[in-house]
Amino acid sequence: MYPKIPNTPRVWYRWARRPVKGLLQLTRYKEYVLFVTVTTLLGAKLGGGTFDLRLLIVLAANILVVGFAFMYNDVEDAPDDALDAKKAQRNPISAGMISPRIGRVACLVVSTLVLGLYAMLGGMTFMLGALCLTLAFLYSWRVARLKAVPVADLLSHGLSLAGLQFLCAYFAFDQGKPYSWLFFLFVTLISVYGELNNELRDIEVDRKAGIRHTADLIGVRRTKALMVASLVCALALLVVFLAMEMIPRWLPIVPLIVAPMLFAEQLWHLLRREADIMDNREAMHDPAMLVGLVTCVVWFVADKMPYVRFF
Known part of the structure; x- marks a missing residue:
């Protein structure tokens, strides 16, 4: 009796999974x-x-x-x-x-x-x-x-x-x-x-x-x-x-509204003196980028809707 031929796609998947993930x-x-x-x-x-x-x-x-x-x-x-x-x-x-x-x-x-x-x-x-x-x-x-x-x-x-x-x-x-x-x-x-x-x-x-x-x-x-x-x-x-x-003067209103929500946890720790701003700086990077992204998107959308006043 001949040995059973393995499932080729499954073998290929197991072989490729690690380098693809890498x-x-x-x-x-x-x-x-x-x-x-x-x-x-x-x-x-x-x-x-x-x-x-x-x-x-x-x-x-x-x-x-x-x-x-x-x-x-x-x-x-x-x-x-x-x-x-x-x-x-x-x-x-x-x-x-x-x-x-x-x-x-x-x-x-x-x-x-x-x-x-x-x-x-x-x-x-x-x-x-x-x-x-x-x-x-x-x-x-x-x-x-x-x-x-x-x-x-x-x-x-x-x-x-x-x-x-x-x-x-x-x-x-x-x-x-x-x-x-x-x-x-x-x-x-x-x-x-x-x-x-x-x-x-x-x-x-x-x-x-x-x-x-x-x-x-x-x-x-x-x-x-x-x-x-x-x-x-x-x-x-x-x-x-x-x-x-060169940048609309109303635009900073967006981060002023969004930032307190995204930085709430970090601000709470800082206010309670449970963290130092320099030691805890990396925790603030992603929220800062999200603030920037929301601000840019609002800027694009606002210019597409000139008759709508956001602020």
């Missing part, structure tokens, strides 16, 4: 999709854009280019992440879910898609998108490794993960008011804060791996001061744009 984990999409959406909507709106096919294309391209940055970072950092138990489990290459070769092939596929999508949106958007892709590559590539070069780590992170996405969305439409593209500095400053936050969180692991970035160079206390300074500068730039009416 590839999805490599993208780390939960860490940036919300932020990239807000950044893209801001750029498109200030560029005179509206909800149309161009917005969907530039949003997909921006999400993919940031996804490439995260993916390639984990490919290059796999040996270093293996030194830390928590990071080793988060990085699918360090965890043995996929091989470095599969990770590199996935990065190549994503980068090709990115360039193709940006090319559909015109020459300026394509050049900015290609620059963003290049910076994302150089940020992690071990030969250059900009993330291990003080100051360059902040600039490359701020531009490749925020500022250039804003500009790509802006120039996909390019119908905004004069100099409104300068608002890319706002999202760049927010991204600089994010980079400093990440460096502060991972400072001990990075030291073991020999990575010397800005936070390690200036120390914990000055890093926290620089984080606050970047947020203050971003807020000052927002006030300038409101004063010049």
